[in-house]
Amino acid sequence: MPPWQTPAIILSVKAYGEADLLVTFLTPAQGRVTGMAKHALKSRRRFANCLEPLNRVTLFLSPRRGELEFLQKGELLDSFPTLRRDLKRLGAAAVLAELAGLVATPPEALGEIFQTMEEVLRLLDRRAADPDSLLPEFLLRFLTLGGYGPRLAACLGCGREPEGPVYFSIPRGGIFCTSCRDQAAGPVLALTPGTWKSLRLAQSLALDKLSRLRLPDFQRQESLALLRAFLRHHLGRDLKAWAFYEKVISS
Ligand SMILES: [Zn+2]
Numbered sequence: 565m566p567p568w569q570t571p572a573i574i575l576s577v578k579a580y581g582e583a584d585l586l587v588t589f590l591t592p593a594q595g596r597v598t599g600m601a602k603h604a605l606k607s608r609r610r611f612a613n614c615l616e617p618l619n620r621v622t623l624f625l626s627p628r629r630g631e632l633e634f635l636q637k638g639e640l641l642d643s644f645p646t647l648r649r650d651l652k653r654l655g656a657a658a659v660l661a662e663l664a665g666l667v668a669t670p671p672e673a674l675g676e677i678f679q680t681m682e683e684v685l686r687l688l689d690r691r692a693a694d695p696d697s698l699l700p701e702f703l704l705r706f707l708t709l710g711g712y713g714p715r716l717a718a719c720l721g722c723g724r725e726p727e728g729p730v731y732f733s734i735p736r737g738g739i740f741c742t743s744c745r746d747q748a749a750g751p752v753l754a755l756t757p758g759t760w761k762s763l764r765l766a767q768s769l770a771l772d773k774l775s776r777l778r779l780p781d782f783q784r785q786e787s788l789a790l791l792r793a794f795l796r797h798h799l800g801r802d803l804k805a806w807a808f809y810e811k812v813i814s815s
Pocket residue numbers: 719720721722723724740741742743744
């Protein structure tokens with residue numbers, strides 16, 4: 565590949581050896597990419613204030629040698645300073661950025677995943693919403709864009725739209741109605757009809773409308789419990805950022 569440049573959101577930065585940094589970032593065309601920033605710790609000018617997690621930047625990369633990308637320089641576009649000063653906002657952004665990086669694989673969804681992450685960071689930085697009120701709908705959006713969306717439209721047993729309580733089978737990744745509940749492989753989480761309807765809505769809304777959707781407190785807690793269990797089942801672990809988020813949100 566010739567030299568190239570890309571908009572990017574920095575996901576993580578690790579020291580490598582004496583002076584180099586290994587940087588993982590989200591891009592709209594290639595998804596999650598890892599690159600080496602040689603001598604970045606010694607010559608800070610090429611990456612002035614750029615290589616901090618969650619920054620929105622433009623990165624300039626060299627022609628590729630082997631598997632690894634090499635970062636030549638970066639330009640900071642937005643560091644989301646308000647978000648950064650508030651641990652709860654930072655926690656929510658870290659959880660969503662980690663998931664966005666993990667699911668950024670289907671080529672047709674990469675642009676939208678990037679755009680959705682930019683929107684989340686803007687919303688959290690503008691203080692447009694409580695940090696925890698954004699989390700369920702955007703976790704669901706990233707899962708859906710990445711091809712892991714839970715099946716919420718109809719009962720996986722009978723195909724009908726359930727009335728009354730809904731039962732979500734974590735391993736099947738979808739819902740069952742009261743009559744078909746016995747067919748649902750466990751663990752199964754019960755959802756109130758209101759939460760189910762809100763999640764269905766969140767799955768189908770366009771991004772600008774999703775940004776304005778706010779779940780009532782009870783629905784938010786129910787949704788987060790479900791999405792966290794669903795993620796844990798499919799990843800085999802919690803998102804790493806979840807422990808940080810839990811600590812700051814309860815403080
Ligand atoms: Zn059914």
